[in-house]
Amino acid sequence: MNNKKELLTAPVDELRQLGRQAFQGLGLTEPAAQKVAQVLVLADLFGLTTHGLSRIESYGERLESGGISATADPLVETIAPAIARVDGRNAVGPLVGMAALEAGIELARQFGISLVLARGSNHFGPISPYAYIAAEQGFASIIGSNATTTIAPSGGSDARLGNSPLGFGVPNPDGNHFMLDMAMSVVARAKIRNALKAGQPIPETWATDAAGRPTTDPRAALDGFLLPIGGHKGYGLALVVDLLAGLLSDAAYLTHVKSWVDAPDEPQNLGHFFILVDTRRLGSSDWLKARMTDFASILHQSPAIDRVAPVLVPGEIELQKMQRYLQEGVPVDAATRALLDQYASRTA
């Protein structure tokens, strides 16, 4: 990817429409394209640009080569009163994710809590958009996906598990939702690439070399594996996400997950899980608002080590960016915009 990106800004409605048209141009039906655009534009609104509309590049490539099915419709099946299973049928990830989220919200509304397990899916974007959509309707969420293997097991020396994303949302009825969206590695590979470019060593907690030994050399690290947060703790957490998202969902897991970089034209059979809780079953909206506001306030009142960097609660950065971008327009890089325009022009 180009680091010197020219940024254009556009009103959110224009981007939603353009995103929908682009995915229609790639063969999706209008309602399917609309859902995919909804997730990706939310990512851009939260400032998660690497997981927003810029994904049109990889999604588009795989849709064009048949690695992802443009026409598949995810199949939702209820397998216990409060559990649904989604067979994504190799549809675009955010379409599978939205089918799972909607099924989960419906079940949690009935039973208080629900579990949805998805298989036959692909990269479903970041987790915050799903957590946000759930929180706006009063649902707390625990959401995860497995991923292509990039991490070695603790004590091991080859990549056998993914840098699986795990996310959480807890609604505040006043809109200041708690949202945490994290992968299991200490840092993303991009940070190691930046250190290499800058000619700087990296902390030995970031990555290992190809033999699985912690290294401070960014070049050796790029040939090796990302290290999970907290050593065996992050390793364990990454396994939990894969057990829920991959193993229990009947999707692929660990090394069974295909790489979309090495094999873009093959189905990945990724899995996701969604646990949703209807907070209105737990207390009134006023009760929840008072507690969530107090919770954030206690954290904010911790004296900042650095006066210019007050304590933050997860989700605040994303929601503040959203407020700003809704008013000022959403930044999208020029290359993404050009690709969106190109695919969208097919529907004209």
Place this chain on the structure above:
Amino acid sequence: MNNKKELLTAPVDELRQLGRQAFQGLGLTEPAAQKVAQVLVLADLFGLTTHGLSRIESYGERLESGGISATADPLVETIAPAIARVDGRNAVGPLVGMAALEAGIELARQFGISLVLARGSNHFGPISPYAYIAAEQGFASIIGSNATTTIAPSGGSDARLGNSPLGFGVPNPDGNHFMLDMAMSVVARAKIRNALKAGQPIPETWATDAAGRPTTDPRAALDGFLLPIGGHKGYGLALVVDLLAGLLSDAAYLTHVKSWVDAPDEPQNLGHFFILVDTRRLGSSDWLKARMTDFASILHQSPAIDRVAPVLVPGEIELQKMQRYLQEGVPVDAATRALLDQYASRTA
């Protein structure tokens, strides 16, 4: 605590009986004392000695001073088809934990997934015993508790959140369950005390000084705060546990949690959460066994960096210890044994 402990071993049945009698001696009914002993002896079987019967010391002190109620019976109330709330009424933690676990298993059996939120509780032991009891009956689990504040928020400079334990279990029908039980700090305070005794510096990822700045000086670290795994990621995860276990359960959270060290005679109003999933709704026992066994096998096959330390899957150490201790007897330190005998003698 004394580091040079004399270890005695005893058959597990003897310890269960002794534990029950000791808690009866502290005023619990026989069935209540039996449940508390069941959890703590499982902890000792897993080798988690700091969270096993040795807890009789702190639990006993607080029961004697009235800080924990010996006679309270946790109240279980179903607040949605698949959600129960437990008011622990300030009973001993493992008694509240077992009431929540049993309610959760019953609801998950009916609906596939369940959520139990507990308030009015105390330290409930480690999480692995609950995850193990659930796994033995075919239930996957996500379990957490909040805790007295010992961690500063990321960027903050005073303790505002607990080193909350979070645990997971996924059953393998052959008994080789996946079990992960972790706190949010990089290391426990005991490791910093050991470094101080050894006169050695600590890695600067372990803790901060009293002003919230990372430090390599174990003395400064003991005056400061533990650092969460992965910086803002572990901070976020610790908040998630407190949101689920404390805020949504209507228990205390963050700085509202009382310290049992500073105020042993006051109720802590700790909270816990239990999410249980009936894996028999997801597939057959053979299906699950094959996938869980393959999952572990893929990880084991990663070539070990250190030949004498093969890759492990979380839960293996605990289950191997249990097998050994069931045959050879369970180690318990002499001081704990003496205290158990002392309390148990009251019931004679």
